[in-house]
Each structure stands twice: as C-alpha cells, then as structure tokens.
Amino acid sequence: MNDLSPDRDDRIANLKGLGCSRKRVEDARFTQGKGNYVDDIKMPGMLHGDFVRSPYAHARVVSINIDAAMALDGVVAVLTAKDLEPLGLHWMPTLAGDKQMVLADGKVLFQGQEVAYVVARDRYVAADAVELVEVDYEELPVIVDPFKALEPGATVLREDLEGQTSGAHGERRHPNHIFLWEEGDKAATEAVLDEAEVVAEETIYYHRTHPCPLETCGCVASMDKVNGKLTLYGTFQAPHVVRTVASLLSGIEEHNIRVVSPDIGGGFGNKVGVYPGYVCSIVASIVTGKPVKWVEDRMENLMATAFARDYWMKGRISATKEGKITGLHCHVTADHGAFDACADPTKFPAGFFHICTGSYDIPVAYVGVDGVYTNKAPGGVAYRCSFRVTEAAYFIERMIEVLAQELNMDAAELRRINFIRKDQFPYHSALGWEYDSGDYHTAWDKALTAVNYDGLRAEQAERVEAFKRGETRKLMGIGLSFFTEIVGAGPVKNCDILGMGMFDSCEIRIHPTGSATARLGTISQGQGHATTFAQILASEIGISADSITIEEGDTDTAPYGLGTYGSRSTPVAGAATALAGRKIRAKAQMIAAYLLEVHDNDVEFDVDRFVVKGAPERFKTMKEIAYAAYNQAIPGLEPGLEAVSYYDPPNMTYPFGAYICVMDLDVDTGQTEIRQVYALDDCGTRINPMVIEGQVHGGLTEAYAIAMGQEIAYDEMGNCKTGTLMDFFLPTAVETPHYTTDFTETPSPHHPIGAKGVGESPNVGGVPMFSNAVHDAFRAFGLRQSHMPHDHWRIWRIAEGLGLHG
Amino acid sequence: MSKKMQITLTVNGETQELLAEPRELLIYVLRERLNITGPHVGCETSHCGACTVTMDGKSVKSCTVFAAQANGAEITTIEGIGSPDSLHVLQNAFREHHGLQCGFCTPGMITRATKLLEDNPNPTEEDVRFGMAGNLCRCTGYQNIVKSVLAAATELSAAKEAAE
Ligand code: FES
Ligand code: FES
Numbered sequence: 001m002n003d004l005s006p007d008r009d010d011r012i013a014n015l016k017g018l019g020c021s022r023k024r025v026e027d028a029r030f031t032q033g034k035g036n037y038v039d040d041i042k043m044p045g046m047l048h049g050d051f052v053r054s055p056y057a058h059a060r061v062v063s064i065n066i067d068a069a070m071a072l073d074g075v076v077a078v079l080t081a082k083d084l085e086p087l088g089l090h091w092m093p094t095l096a097g098d099k100q101m102v103l104a105d106g107k108v109l110f111q112g113q114e115v116a117y118v119v120a121r122d123r124y125v126a127a128d129a130v131e132l133v134e135v136d137y138e139e140l141p142v143i144v145d146p147f148k149a150l151e152p153g154a155t156v157l158r159e160d161l162e163g164q165t166s167g168a169h170g171e172r173r174h175p176n177h178i179f180l181w182e183e184g185d186k187a188a189t190e191a192v193l194d195e196a197e198v199v200a201e202e203t204i205y206y207h208r209t210h211p212c213p214l215e216t217c218g219c220v221a222s223m224d225k226v227n228g229k230l231t232l233y234g235t236f237q238a239p240h241v242v243r244t245v246a247s248l249l250s251g252i253e254e255h256n257i258r259v260v261s262p263d264i265g266g267g268f269g270n271k272v273g274v275y276p277g278y279v280c281s282i283v284a285s286i287v288t289g290k291p292v293k294w295v296e297d298r299m300e301n302l303m304a305t306a307f308a309r310d311y312w313m314k315g316r317i318s319a320t321k322e323g324k325i326t327g328l329h330c331h332v333t334a335d336h337g338a339f340d341a342c343a344d345p346t347k348f349p350a351g352f353f354h355i356c357t358g359s360y361d362i363p364v365a366y367v368g369v370d371g372v373y374t375n376k377a378p379g380g381v382a383y384r385c386s387f388r389v390t391e392a393a394y395f396i397e398r399m400i401e402v403l404a405q406e407l408n409m410d411a412a413e414l415r416r417i418n419f420i421r422k423d424q425f426p427y428h429s430a431l432g433w434e435y436d437s438g439d440y441h442t443a444w445d446k447a448l449t450a451v452n453y454d455g456l457r458a459e460q461a462e463r464v465e466a467f468k469r470g471e472t473r474k475l476m477g478i479g480l481s482f483f484t485e486i487v488g489a490g491p492v493k494n495c496d497i498l499g500m501g502m503f504d505s506c507e508i509r510i511h512p513t514g515s516a517t518a519r520l521g522t523i524s525q526g527q528g529h530a531t532t533f534a535q536i537l538a539s540e541i542g543i544s545a546d547s548i549t550i551e552e553g554d555t556d557t558a559p560y561g562l563g564t565y566g567s568r569s570t571p572v573a574g575a576a577t578a579l580a581g582r583k584i585r586a587k588a589q590m591i592a593a594y595l596l597e598v599h600d601n602d603v604e605f606d607v608d609r610f611v612v613k614g615a616p617e618r619f620k621t622m623k624e625i626a627y628a629a630y631n632q633a634i635p636g637l638e639p640g641l642e643a644v645s646y647y648d649p650p651n652m653t654y655p656f657g658a659y660i661c662v663m664d665l666d667v668d669t670g671q672t673e674i675r676q677v678y679a680l681d682d683c684g685t686r687i688n689p690m691v692i693e694g695q696v697h698g699g700l701t702e703a704y705a706i707a708m709g710q711e712i713a714y715d716e717m718g719n720c721k722t723g724t725l726m727d728f729f730l731p732t733a734v735e736t737p738h739y740t741t742d743f744t745e746t747p748s749p750h751h752p753i754g755a756k757g758v759g760e761s762p763n764v765g766g767v768p769m770f771s772n773a774v775h776d777a778f779r780a781f782g783l784r785q786s787h788m789p790h791d792h793w794r795i796w797r798i799a800e801g802l803g804l805h806g
Numbered sequence: 807m808s809k810k811m812q813i814t815l816t817v818n819g820e821t822q823e824l825l826a827e828p829r830e831l832l833i834y835v836l837r838e839r840l841n842i843t844g845p846h847v848g849c850e851t852s853h854c855g856a857c858t859v860t861m862d863g864k865s866v867k868s869c870t871v872f873a874a875q876a877n878g879a880e881i882t883t884i885e886g887i888g889s890p891d892s893l894h895v896l897q898n899a900f901r902e903h904h905g906l907q908c909g910f911c912t913p914g915m916i917t918r919a920t921k922l923l924e925d926n927p928n929p930t931e932e933d934v935r936f937g938m939a940g941n942l943c944r945c946t947g948y949q950n951i952v953k954s955v956l957a958a959a960t961e962l963s964a965a966k967e968a969a970e
Pocket of ligand 1: 846847848849850851852853854855856857858867868869870
C-alpha cells in the first residue's frame with residue numbers, strides 16, 4: 001500500500017511540465033559569464049584565419065601576390081582559389097542548387113567577397129597579413145538593380161554559367177536570370193481580375209536587410225591527423241547538415257567528422273548557411289595540422305554573410321464593391337545577389353512565399369517569382385521567419401490596406417469580412433496550402449476590443465481635423481496586421497535541404513535513479529530549448545523537468561536532425577520529443593503492470609506514475625519503474641528504458657496573430673513615437689508562457705527595426721553603405737516600444753501536443769503592423785505606398801511629397 | 807609590430823602583469839591572455855556594449871580601450887560580480903524576469919547595470935532605458951531587461967534600508 005501524499009496538484013506542479021512559466025536552466029551560466037560561445041574556444045596551437053576581401057562589387061582579379069604577407073613573422077599560410085582548386089574546393093554548392101566561389105576564382109561579384117584566406121599565429125598578425133596581400137583588380141560594370149540586370153544586353157555577371165539556359169529551378173531566360181517559379185492558376189486569376197468590380201494595384205518593396213545577431217558567425221576547425229578525425233565547432237543552426245556538407249566537400253567520411261554547435265549568440269537565420277570561412281578553416285586545419293579559428297567581424301557579417309528579403313512585389317487584388325476579395329495576382333522580382341545561396345527547402349526557390357493569400361479566403365490566386373543575379377552579397381536567409389513568409393505577410397497586409405483605400409472602407413472591417421472562417425478549417429488555399437486550424441474572427445475581435453479600436457479611430461479623425469486647423473503638427477497612425485505563419489518544415493515528401501528530408505529527432509535515456517537525458521537534432525540560439533523541451537518531456541513521462549537534461553548540437557551524440565530555423569523546433573523536434581516520450585511511457589506501463597501484478601491494460605498513467613485502474617492507492621512511480629527497468633529481469637522485456645523517435649510532420653503548422661499599434665508621427669521632423677503595441681498570438685498549445693512572451697518581445701523589436709530604419713543599402717558602384725552598427729539600425733532600449741502581449745489558443749490538430757511554434761510570428765506580423773501605422777497616419781492625405789524602412793528622413797519626404805510642409 | 811609594454815591590471819581583485827603590444831585592445835587581453843571570456847565582442851566599434859567592463863569606477867567598452875590605456879586600472883568583469891554561491895541581485899533578477907535569451911549581451915548588460923544602480927539606486931523606467939542604451943540586445947526587446955534592472959533596484963534599496 002502506498003502513501004497518497006503529495007496530492008495530485010502538487011505532483012503536477014513538481015513536474016514543471018507543459019504550460020508553466022518555468023525559469024530557464026540556461027540562465028545560470030549566461031548570467032555568470034560562463035556561456036561557451038565559439039570565440040571562447042581555445043585549443044593548444046590554435047591559429048587564426050582572416051580574409052582578404054574585395055573592395056569592388058564587380059571586377060576581374062588580375063593577380064594576387066602573397067609574398068609580402070608570407071614573409072611576415074607569424075604567418076603560416078595564405079590560401080587563394082589556386083590552392084583550393086586541386087581539392088575541388090574553390091567553389092562550393094549552395095543550399096539553393098547554385099554554386100558559390102569559396103575564394104575569388106578569376107573575378108569578384110560583390111563587395112566584401114572572399115579573395116584570399118590568411119592563417120597566422122594570432123588575430124593581430126592575421127589582420128596585418130591581410131593588408132600585405134596585393135591584389136590587382138580590373139573593374140567591371142556593376143549592376144545593383146535587379147530590373148536593370150534583366151535588360152537585354154546587360155553585363156553578364158555569372159560568366160561561369162554562360163550558355164546554361166536552365167538552372168536548378170528550370171529555365172533561365174537571361175544570363176542574369178536564375179529562375180521563374182510559379183504557383184496558382186494564372187489564367188483564371190487574370191480572368192477574375194479583368195472582370196472585377198474593383199481592382200487595387202501596387203508595387204511593394206521589402207528592402208534588403210540582415211539578421212545581425214549580436215554574435216557574428218565563426219568556427220574552429222581541428223583536424224586530428226593521427227586519428228583521421230575532423231572536429232568543427234561553429235555557429236551552426238543546423239549542425240548535422242553542416243556535417244553532411246563537410247563530408248561531401250572534404251571526402252572525409254561522416255563518422256570521422258564531429259560538428260559541435262556550442263552556445264550560440266543569436267541566429268535569426270544568419271547561421272543556417274555554409275560560408276567560405278568554414279570551408280577555408282577546414283582546409284587550413286588539414287593543411288597545417290593545427291586547429292584554426294575564424295570569427296568574422298561585424299563589418300564582414302553585414303557585408304558578406306546572409307542578407308534577407310530584397311523582394312519587389314507587384315500586386316493586383318480584386319474585390320466586389322462590398323469588399324469581398326475575389327482574386328490576387330503577384331509578381332516578384334527577387335534580388336538574390338551574386339550567387340543563389342538562399343536558405344530554402346530545395347523544391348521551394350521562393351520559400352513559402354505562396355502563403356501570400358494570408359488569412360483571407362481568396363478563391364483564386366497566382367504568384368510568379370523571378371530570381372535575379374546582381375552584384376550584391378549572396379544569402380537570402382529567413383531572418384526570423386519561415387522561408388519568405390515575412391515577405392508574403394507584408395505583401396498581403398499592405399495590399400489589404402491599399403484595397404481598403406480603394407474601396408474607401410475601414411481596413412479592420414475589410415479584414416473581418418474576408419477572413420477564413422473557423423468552420424472552413426482545414427482550409428485549402430488557392431496557392432496549394434492546407435491550413436490546419438484557426439479562429440481568426442475571435443482573435444481579431446479580442447484585439448480590436450483590447451485596444452478600443454473605435455475610440456482610436458475617433459481620436460485619429462479629431463487629430464486630422466486639428467492638424468488641418470493648424471493646431472498640431474503630429475499625425476496619428478493605427479497599424480493593423482493580421483498574419484498567418486506557416487512553420488515547422490516540413491513533410492519530408494516535399495521539404496528537404498540538400499536532399500536531407502526535413503524531419504527531426506529525439507533520443508531519450510531514463511537513468512536507473514529516475515532522471516533522464518534527452519538529445520535532439522536541433523540547437524537553441526536563445527530560444528531556451530533546454531528549458532522547454534524538458535517541460536514537454538516532463539508531462540509525457542512523469543519525471544520532473546528539473547531531473548531532465550536536454551542536450552543538443554553535438555553530432556557525435558545527438559540523433560540526426562535538420563536544425564533550428566523557420567520556427568521548426570517546437571513543431572518538429574517538439575513532436576519527436578513527445579513521441580519518444582510516449583514510447584518510454586508505453587514500456588513503463590508494461591513494467592508497472594508487471595510490478596503491480598496486473599495486466600498491462602489495467603494500469604493507467606497519472607502525472608508521475610502508473611496506477612491500477614480503480615485502485616489509486618496501488619501505483620508505481622516513474623522513479624520506481626525506472627529503477628526496475630535496470631535491476632529486475634522482467635519476462636518478455638529487454639532491460640533498460642530508452643527510446644528514439646524521428647518525426648516527419650504530416651503538415652506544417654499555421655500559427656496566427658492579431659497585432660495593433662498606435663504611432664504618433666511628427667510631420668516636420670519625420671520622428672515617430674510608438675504609443676502602444678498590442679500583440680495577440682495564437683501558437684496553439686503553450687509550452688512556457690514566459691518564454692513565449694520573451695520571443696514575442698524580441699521578434700517585435702526586430703520587426704520594429706526592419707520597418708523603421710534597418711537596411712542593407714548599396715550605392716550604384718555596389719558599395720555597401722551599411723557595414724557598421726553606426727549605419728545599420730539596431731534599436732536601443734530608448735527607441736524600443738513597450739509591448740502588451742495576449743493570446744488565444746487553437747491547438748494544431750495534427751501535432752502530438754498541439755503546439756505550433758512562435759519565435760518568428762512577431763517578426764512576420766510586426767513588420768506590416770509598424771509599416772501600416774506609418775501609411776495609415778497619412779491615409780487621410782492620400783498616401784498609397786511608401787517603401788520601408790520608414791526612417792525619419794523618408795517620413796519627412798512623404799510629408800513633403802504630400803504638400804504637408806506648406 | 808611594435809615593442810611590447812609591461813602592463814599591470816587588477817582584474818576582479820587579482821593583480822595581473824603582462825606584456826602587450828600598445829595596439830592590443832583591452833577586450834582581447836582579457837579574453838585571450840587572461841581567459842576572462844565573460845565580456846564578448848559584438849562590434850568592436852563601441853556600439854553594442856557586449857564588451858562592457860567597469861574600469862576605475864566607470865562603465866567602459868573594452869573593445870575601444872587599449873590595454874596600455876588600462877595600465878594600473880582596476881577592472882571588474884561579469885566574473886567578478888557574483889559567485890555561484892552568492893549571485894549578485896542582478897544576476898538573480900535577470901533569471902527571474904527572463905531578462906536574457908541567447909545570453910550574448912548578458913554579461914555586458916549586467917555589468918553595466920551594476921554601475922547604473924550604483925550611480926542611481928532608485929531609477930525610473932526611463933532612467934533605466936536611457937542608462938542601458940549603450941548596450942544592445944537582439945533577442946529580448948529590452949522589456950524584460952528593464953524589468954530585471956528595476957526589480958533589482960527595488961531589492962537592493964530594500965536591503966539597504968533594512969541594514970540601516
Ligand atoms: S564589442 Fe565593444 S561595443 Fe561592441
Ligand atoms: S539575449 Fe541575445 S543579444 Fe541579448
């Protein structure tokens with residue numbers, strides 16, 4: 001007979017499982033300065049790598065002279081394309097089916113491109129040697145405008161592809177054209193638009209920007225020639241993929257490569273790609289037999305690794321006079337820079353941009369995306385979003401506002417009458433997605449009520465009148481946004497990266513005394529996986545989260561996984577974790593039944609134990625069961641208590657949300673002040689509300705930065721004008737608005753615990769919210785579209801253009 | 807390369823003597839010679855504050871101070887602010903109020919905040935936002951950092967009052 005205390009509620013609380021705001025286990029080391037980031041790694045004899053980079057955006061490399069650099073004391077090697085060529089490593093494949101120069105092979109195609117790689121005793125000597133490498137360039141005409149790149153007779157940028165009329169994604173109709181990717185019914189969409197009662201047309205530019213995590217990218221490569229093992233530490237959002245790529249490129253077998261992602265200082269998509277620095281460091285370590293560290297500086301980070309966006313989106317949307325949307329047509333000119341290195345699932349060269357019908361029931365739609373080469377940095381990563389979803393959300397949320405203007409309707413009401421209704425889920429969109437679940441009307445009404453939307457509109461109308469009377473120089477904008485994200489890539493049948501299906505995995509070991517270790521194929525960059533995945537598991541297996549260690553990021557120990565980006569960790573690895581937990585529970589049930597001398601079906605799981613049905617005083621706790629798994633011979637069962645699960649999601653998940661902000665904007669200075677931000681997120685089942693709120697704050701701040709000032713800008717010569725944090729806007733605590741968060745909870749029907757992922761929603765929904773607020777402030781004066789980022793100067797220019805400066 | 811200089815630093819209470827080139831930055835001397843890796847490098851241009859340390863009673867960005875300039879100085883880094891057995895109030899507050907995510911900015915943030923609260927034990931939210939504006943965070947959106955600092959301020963002043 002067992003003691004029934006502590007009572008059930010205490011037992012649930014002790015678990016620290018799903019739904020509780022458990023404090024983070026990561027924080028102890030971070031708050032004491034004991035994180036272990038890549039630049040903290042030090043190995044005996046370690047050398048430092050640094051790049052000679054091109055000052056030109058387009059030029060022939062006539063000659064490279066390394067003599068002076070090699071003569072410098074402390075310099076060990078200087079690698080150029082010539083050294084890499086015999087190994088076949090002067091070019092490398094990109095994630096998008098293109099190839100990219102590792103070191104300049106005859107020419108350079110963007111400013112900051114890697115030309116030579118110096119290896120030296122320390123970072124100071126390496127930097128000195130970089131200065132001593134003499135490169136002779138012959139400048140070539142530069143193209144920074146994707147429309148000009150496609151003009152007949154335009155300078156051919158990628159001479160290596162000359163004569164190739166098709167690429168990884170079909171036909172190339174111009175030497176600077178990469179692909180045309182289409183989805184939807186073009187003819188039917190055009191027919192609807194031709195007949196429509198109302199059509200709104202607008203070109204919307206989502207400018208080039210950069211994820212800019214506080215820690216830049218870097219690695220330490222260490223080739224152990226005695227054992228034939230390569231160890232690679234680095235800022236990798238997908239360590240297993242890096243191992244596979246490293247193996248394919250180097251010829252070293254995968255079991256002889258260990259890739260470790262240590263603590264990562266933010267990723268936001270920047271750390272998904274494979275960069276020349278990794279390849280050169282590996283080669284340098286193989287050549288020298290010493291560990292080689294490479295960490296890019298901030299300028300290199302902004303200029304050379306992983307830009308995001310740069311989409312010119314031309315839209316047409318049609319509706320009835322009453323505002324019911326009837327069709328959507330979109331053509332995108334996508335500037336991919338010098339190499340197509342976009343980080344998208346292989347079959348989706350424009351990512352999931354075709355979620356661009358948004359949260360609306362649009363009967364027919366078409367999108368076409370033209371990818372174009374220019375003399376800009378390669379990248380095209382999903383900066384805190386799931387593969388071009390933020391571009392899609394921005395597009396549709398601007399088009400809705402433009403249509404509202406065309407119809408002379410309230411934009412909140414226009415959204416409401418076009419939302420996909422709750423009873424329409426699972427909903428098949430005109431562009432081929434199956435939205436798993438949603439309740440948009442409830443979320444929208446909750447949001448509008450929370451901010452007192454009608455009151456705000458009345459105040460705004462008064463403000464416009466006061467402005468017209470000359471009593472104020474400040475206008476007021478109400479920024480609306482309702483977004484649907486698509487995350488959790490993805491079903492292996494249509495989502496892969498370099499041929500690796502986008503599943504994820506979890507392996508659990510329960511130890512004899514009742515604690516556990518779980519390993520995953522993902523890697524946290526601040527999301528707090530060590531905290532939240534333990535919570536998922538605690539609820540599944542009845543062991544307190546405090547007794548569960550989560551390990552990630554070491555390919556020698558973790559099961560194969562596709563990594564963390566695109567909000568896929570919770571939807572995919574989170575599911576794998578739950579399912580591995582259920583395997584543990586299934587075996588635990590048999591053990592419990594044996595110990596309690598009843599049939600398997602006569603016991604049931606209850607919080608942290610198995611109980612004989614109808615006899616709650618007869619039970620075995622998970623702790624007892626774990627011990628029994630290792631110390632008793634149980635007939636018909638193998639000893640031990642371990643499980644592994646690989647999860648291939650049946651569908652994506654579709655988090656959504658309703659965001660509203662209020663902005664005051666000074667017409668004469670262009671300055672803005674965000675008075676209020678309300679963000680309602682529905683990410684399905686909530687694992688840790690504290691962590692969710694933190695993610696929302698962070699994502700909103702990145703959205704604020706992007707909408708209001710952050711950009712990667714080039715002049716006509718292809719000079720990057722935003723290579724330092726002086727020019728590249730990262731908001732401080734002073735400008736950053738205050739946020740109010742809220743939620744509804746619509747669980748995903750196909751996810752084992754109903755969770756959908758949240759990290760990227762606030763960026764996806766936040767950018768249109770802030771941008772719409774600026775547009776809305778000027779709506780009364782006829783502004784239709786003004787491109788981001790809305791910095792003070794650009795806002796001043798809007799006012800000037802509308803004649804508001806008198 | 808120029809001649810090395812003899813430099814003496816007192817870091818977290820320990821005197822360190824070392825030879826450094828005049829151009830060597832304090833952050834690299836701390837991180838690479840003394841293995842004090844709490845302060846991080848985010849920009850090397852004085853913008854991000856990840857490298858913040860306290861030097862002779864002032865918050866400084868150690869990426870833009872030459873080690874030679876720090877000769878003779880008293881330096882406190884995150885490693886000298888609390889110990890595993892007795893964490894600083896701010897270290898607890900950041901955990902309690904979820905004032906960090908990836909943790910890369912955190913050592914600089916907490917180091918800066920110790921100084922801020924020393925100078926202004928009862929700050930308003932605006933004081934904190936302004937006083938922390940030299941430290942960038944890409945993850946948290948600052949709201950919980952501000953909350954953490956304000957909570958620590960309240961706790962510290964309560965403790966001080968109780969002691970008086
Ligand atoms: S590294 Fe010193 S301020 Fe950024
Ligand atoms: S917690 Fe990541 S930069 Fe601040």
